[in-house]
Amino acid sequence: MSGTAGPVTVVVLAIVALWYVSAAALNTPFQRDIYKRADRVNVPVSQLLTDTMFQERPVMPAPHQVIVEIWNTTVEKKITSKRSLIYHTGITLSSTLLGFLLGTALGILLAIGIVHSRVLDKSLMPWIISSQTIPILAIAPMIIVVLNAVGISGLLPKAMISTYLSFFPVAVGMVKGLRSPEVIHMDLMHTYSATRLQAFWKLRLPYAVPFLFTSMKIGMAASLVGAIVGELPTGAVAGLGARLLAGSYYGQTVQIWSALLMAAFLAGSLVALIGVIEKHTLKRMGMAG
Structure with missing residues (x-):
């Protein structure tokens, strides 16, 4: 114990x-x-x-009913079958990962701009925070409709919703991390006549790495939520969101709960993977993992 x-x-x-x-x-x-x-x-x-x-x-449903449903829709079904829970999980995973990568990149770029520009700090940061007050269920159909109007459909619209949810924790975490070096260390870099770029690569970024991984874990979970929500207003026929929607239409509560547990397992696995990468990275950098 x-x-x-x-x-x-x-x-x-x-x-x-x-x-x-x-x-x-x-x-x-x-x-x-x-x-x-x-x-x-x-x-x-x-x-x-x-x-x-x-x-x-x-x-x-009782736990054993959900377990039997998961077994029947994973082990007993071919992966390519549309009745396979693994097939639907793969569809959701693809949009989750794409949205997470886009959200992480966007969050890092915004954080760098905010830290190095007082104008962006005063003007952009409030809007970033305000953007998260809009319910995702309200903005998801708008994103789908707008992108479909310009001929963009399929994976990207769902990934954009994941990006919308995942960039915020990364941006906030990176801002905190990039500003975490002590004043004495920044003064030392100025004493060495280091440029902004050199101070960024040699001081700010190493300090920000632990903050980045922590925010990425939150961003990954948020990205999965965004991918599932993105499948709801589109009437998708594949993905965990589609399984939840079909289960609610036909009163299949066992199907709903099995999809929920699979989503939870997927999120836990992805966050654990980031944790493994974090431990390895911090160890290589000489930090406590």
Whole structure:
């Protein structure tokens, strides 16, 4: 328990237990209605719990139902099948990664401009912050419609929504990182007659690397949310967003929850990958990983 495996296991078991309790509480009234319509009375509690946990369209599916659905739509289906959850995950992953790369590049460029220009700092930073107050569900259809009007469709519109969400944490984190060098260190660079470019590469950027990786983890999660949201207003037929939409249309709650868990797993994997790269990079730079 002194490491990470023990506490994580305890938390996971607690979540699963709470999940089962919640599923039983939410699904039992519907199961009682089924018994009532079938004129079944005095049903044993054990039978009630069993039927509650295996409803075809439960209000809240039990964990084992979601696991079975994930197994059937991953292992039991070909990756190229449109019924495969891996296929839909790959569609969402492509727009997530493209949006994340564009958002990270945009955030870094904005941060560099803000740090080195007082005009951009006073004029641009408030607009960057204000942009995040607009609900993504309101702006996503606008982005899709505008880009479709100019003949741009497919992957890029969804990636642009991911870019919109992911650039903000990177920009804010990089601004903080580029401004983190101590005054005495900046004065030392001036003593050496270092140019702005030299001070950037040799002092500001190394200081900003830990901030960059931290903000990239947040940006990656936000990018995935943007990709899923981008699939909703387009009526997409592929992607995790399309699975969520189809599940809500036809009342397939098990399908909805399986797509949600797959999205959570995908986000966790991508963030963990950034963490591995961060540890390796900081180690190469002589910093504590």
